[in-house]
Amino acid sequence: MRGMWSEAESGNVGPSVSTGPSASQGRGLSSASGARICASCATPSTDAANFCSQCGAALPGVSEPQRAERRYTSILFADLVGFTELAERTDAEDMRELLSGYFALCRSTIESLGGVVEKFIGDAVMAVWGATRTREDDAERAVRAALELTKVVGDYGRASALGAFAVRVGVVTDEVAVVLGAAGEGMVTGAAVNLAARLQAAAAPATVLTDAHTRTLTVDRIDFGRETRIDLKGIADEVSAYPALRVISETGSGAAPAAEILTNLVGRDAERDVLIESFDRVVATGRPHLAVVSGSAGVGKSRLVLELRDHLDHVPMAIMWHSARCLSYGDGVAYSALSSAVRSRIGAVEGESETVALGRLRTKLVSWTSAGDAQTADLDWMCERIAPLLGADVAGAPLLNSSSAGYGRHEFFAAWSLWFERMSAGENAPVVWVIEDAHWADDSLLDFVQHLQRTNPAPILIVIVTRPELLVRRPDLGAGDGATQLELGPLDEESIVALIAGLAPELPRDILRLLSARVGGVPLYARELLRSLVDDGLLQDTADGLRLAPGVSAGTLAMAEPPASLRVLIASRLDSLESGPRLVAQLASVLGFSFSMSALAAVSRRSARELAGDVSTLETRGILISITDPLSSERGQYVFSHPLIRQVAYEMQSRRSRSERHLATVDFLESSPDEGSRSAAVIAQHLVDALHLQTAPSASTESAARRAVHWLLAAADSARRLGAATAARRLYEQAIDMWPLANPAGRDADGRTVRDLEELAREVTTS
Ligand SMILES: Nc1ncnc2c1ncn2[C@@H]1O[C@H](COP(=O)(O)OP(=O)(O)OP(=O)(O)O)[C@@H](O)[C@H]1O
Ligand SMILES: [Mg+2]
Structure with a gap:
């Protein structure tokens, strides 16, 4: 894809295309403490930033003078077919409701593919990809959104009982003027905006027309129909347009964890x-x-x-x-x-x-x-x-x-x-x-x-x-x-040498061999070993890969203490962290492999702003990764860069700390109905773990056990209803085991007695 160039111009670049509610406004939030938190990905930003350093969304309260840049963007225009006629035969109130559903649908479709809705103009929508942050696949995302819109709007029409409902969509990729610092209207201007609107008008109902440039950029992923020549009076004599027919690869990009530098595959x-x-x-x-x-x-x-x-x-x-x-x-x-x-x-x-x-x-x-x-x-x-x-x-x-x-x-x-x-x-x-x-x-x-x-x-x-x-x-x-x-067994030594050489291309061959001999053919081990050498200041992370740090000789590297095992290596990397980030890694490991910032804030009793520094240290050290890929269902969450790192961070905590942290997690989950990982089975498991980790009963044991029984039963019942017999039986049995702790007086729990549970456990086994 062509790169963007950013020749700054001064002043506003002119009026916007039209009026209507501006979508870009209010995209940023401020935290209670005044830090600016990005509404798209929850990353806190410094006071000086105008755009989120993580995902590029505009932050609130930008007061800088407006600045224009020229950038390559993809612009989408979509318009409802037969809107005027529909409005004439539909009650105004129904129409309003119908339209707001339609706008919401357009917005969620566009945003789920990383686009920004620039404005709604009557019944038309304009959206932009690449205005504040250029992605390699902006054009593809825009075309995918366009195709998706034709589908979802059609379905929406059919479901609304008002009959045929369709959009036409135009997509153009070109250089435009982008006003940076203006979070509202008129953000994007230029001939491309006009062209997108004209292509949209020329498209047949429920179809997508793109310009030649968009087609060139996406042709290996999108199926296009034959070229049509369109007469666009006022823009040019005629331009080439191409109907986008369908996505030929549904898989999209962004499969790799965001922060992992993938070297070439070796030996597999x-x-x-x-x-x-x-x-x-x-x-x-x-x-x-x-x-x-x-x-x-x-x-x-x-x-x-x-x-x-x-x-x-x-x-x-x-x-x-x-x-x-x-x-x-x-x-x-x-x-x-x-x-x-x-x-x-x-x-x-x-x-x-x-x-x-x-x-x-x-x-x-x-x-x-x-x-x-x-x-x-x-x-x-x-x-x-x-x-x-x-x-x-x-x-x-x-x-x-x-x-x-x-x-x-x-x-x-x-x-x-x-x-x-x-x-x-x-x-x-x-x-x-x-x-x-x-x-x-x-x-x-x-x-x-x-x-x-x-x-x-x-x-x-x-x-x-x-x-x-x-x-x-x-x-x-x-x-x-x-x-x-x-x-999959261990890789052979040659492959590990190639893997290390891919990450640290300038290391002499004998050092490569020495390092590879230490890692037993396990690629994760090789990567973690190199990271630990970076942590220790022996290697330096540069744009050309890892290099010997100034003053460090290959001989020094050869002398570095060999780690006893992969787990020990990971544990020592975690230990070498300052106390702040180390504690955050430990707390996060109790939450699970992936977790939200709000969960982390709750269990650590700190605000997201206070956590930001430690979390970013963990990101730089390659321990956590933030998911920013808009195609991922875990967008906005953090994950450990590898499951084993989470496991080691979890196991290095004392039983007592783990127990308390599981209980803190339960408090958070019970009070957060919107938390994605909240389910009865997850809450129950945190409670069971908390209780198992207690070495002696404490004041909170009985109430924790009662909550555990409650959630275990909820999870067991739902597993039983889904026919998941093994899971249901185990959950009932766990509840039975927990019973004496929860009900020392032998009372019933949630209206059931231990007999009922024994009966249910037997029933699921035989059904
Ligand atoms: N053949 C290979 N060539 C290059 N890099 C590799 C190869 N195999 C693995 N890696 C890298 O090694 C690391 C660990 O690999 P991966 O995450 O696939 O392990 P895994 O078997 O899935 O582990 P787990 O069971 O803990 O999930 C990753 O960074 C991965 O990209
Ligand atoms: Mg894996």
């Missing part, structure tokens, strides 16, 4: 080819395939999957990609990897109501169903059985309506399997479902995976990524027809 070409062949087989046979990638911590499993994704990104075909992680928190969170796959496909947003999520589910299913089709009859049946996967299973918000409480597990499996089948047929695309960290998977989820693999008639590649212990528990997983087991 054969394994990579096995995964690619599995995908090719799925496409050729139209049938499911299960690939199980196993290996010890840090050996390169997730990286291999990243390679598959990268390969598929360049395959000229639509692919429905899903990647989901099993929660370290207990098998009790049954089906979490399935529910996050469904949530990401329907575009569900953390914290939105169950009703909204159900609406999205139905819309998606309808879009995969041809009208008048016999399939329409299944819609309600499917919705009811998929709905529990979307529910926030907290007390007082029952997952299922009473009529559905009696479904057996086979009914859920049938409906969920049909979900994948409909998706594949409706999108005319193969499906990929990656389940990361499957050593934490619940048995019921694995049962479903095998059900899908053996009975589904659609092209679905399921990739299970796991540490080896899962295969001890489930040796049949990935065995037999339609399945592949891929076991």
Whole structure:
């Protein structure tokens, strides 16, 4: 993509195109203490900043004189077809409601792909990519948003009962004048804005027209129709325009964790080819395939999957990609990897109501169903059985309506399997479902995976990524027809040498060999070792990779104390942190692999502003990564750069501290209905851990145990309703174990007695 150049001009660059509510206003927030916090990604900023250093969004209260820059941006214009006519035959109040729904839909579609809504003009929308921060794939994001708009607005019209409803969309990528420092109207001006509006007007209803430049930038990811010449009076005689037809790679970019510098893949070409062949087989046979990638911590499993994704990104075909992680928190969170796959496909947003999520589910299913089709009859049946996967299973918000409480597990499996089948047929695309960290998977989820693999008639590649212990528990997983087991062992020394050389290209060969001999073929070990040498000031991080620090000789590096093991190395890196960041890493590790800033603030009893310095130290040290990719469902959250780092940070704390921190996490989760990771099973597990870690009963033991029983029962009931028998039984049994602590006098809890629970535990086992 062409780079931007920023020749500054002074003053405002002229009037905006039109009036209307400005979307860019109010994008920033101030914290109570006065720090400016970005509304897009919650990153605190210094007083001097105008734009968020993390994501580029405008911050509030910018008082600098306006400045214009010239930048390459992609501009989208969308307009409702037949709006005037619709307005004439519709009651004004209904119309207002309809329009506000339409605006909200446009905004969420555009923002979910990283665009900024510049303004609404009557019924038209203008949005911009790249105004404050240039991304390599701005043009692609804009075209994807345009195509998505034609779809979602059509669906919205059909659902509103007002009949045909369509947008036309124009997308142009070009240099424009951007007024920086003005968070409102007229931010972007130039001929490109006009051209986008004209292309939109020339597009047929429910279609997208782009200019030639946008097409050139996106042609390997978007399918385009034939060139049309459009007469644009007043702009030029004629310009070339291209209809964008569909996204040919659904996977998008940004698969790699934001902060990881990926070196070339070394020594795993054969394994990579096995995964690619599995995908090719799925496409050729139209049938499911299960690939199980196993290996010890840090050996390169997730990286291999990243390679598959990268390969598929360049395959000229639509692919429905899903990647989901099993929660370290207990098998009790049954089906979490399935529910996050469904949530990401329907575009569900953390914290939105169950009703909204159900609406999205139905819309998606309808879009995969041809009208008048016999399939329409299944819609309600499917919705009811998929709905529990979307529910926030907290007390007082029952997952299922009473009529559905009696479904057996086979009914859920049938409906969920049909979900994948409909998706594949409706999108005319193969499906990929990656389940990361499957050593934490619940048995019921694995049962479903095998059900899908053996009975589904659609092209679905399921990739299970796991540490080896899962295969001890489930040796049949990935065995037999339609399945592949891929076991990753340590890399050979040459590969590790190549890996280290990729990160530190100037190190002499004998030093490369010496370092590689220390890491036992584990790539994560190699990376962590280099990081520790940076922490110790022996290596320096430069734009050309890692180099010997001034005054350090290769000999000094050779003398550096070899770490005893990967865990010891990670522990010593964490130990070498100042007390502030070290404490933050420890607190975060109790929260989980990924966590929000508000959760961290709550358990550390500090404001986000106070935490900012420590968090950013952890980012520079490669311990935490902030997720800024707008395509990620974890956007705005922080994750540990590797699961093993979280594990070590967790294990290095005293039992007592861990116990107290689990309780603090529960206090936070119980009081935060919108927190994404809040579920009965997660809260219950924090309480169970807190109690198990207590060496002696304390004043709070009884009340903690009572809360634990309460949440365990809620989690058990919801697992039972979903037919997750193993999880349900274990949760009931945990509640029974907890009973004497919670009810020393033998009373009932939540209206139930221990007998009831024993009965339920028996019942789920035999059902
Ligand atoms: N073959 C390889 N070539 C280059 N880099 C690699 C290779 N394999 C792994 N890496 C890098 O090593 C690190 C650890 O790999 P990865 O995260 O894939 O391990 P993992 O097996 O998934 O570990 P875990 O079980 O803890 O999740 C990552 O930074 C990854 O990019
Ligand atoms: Mg991994």
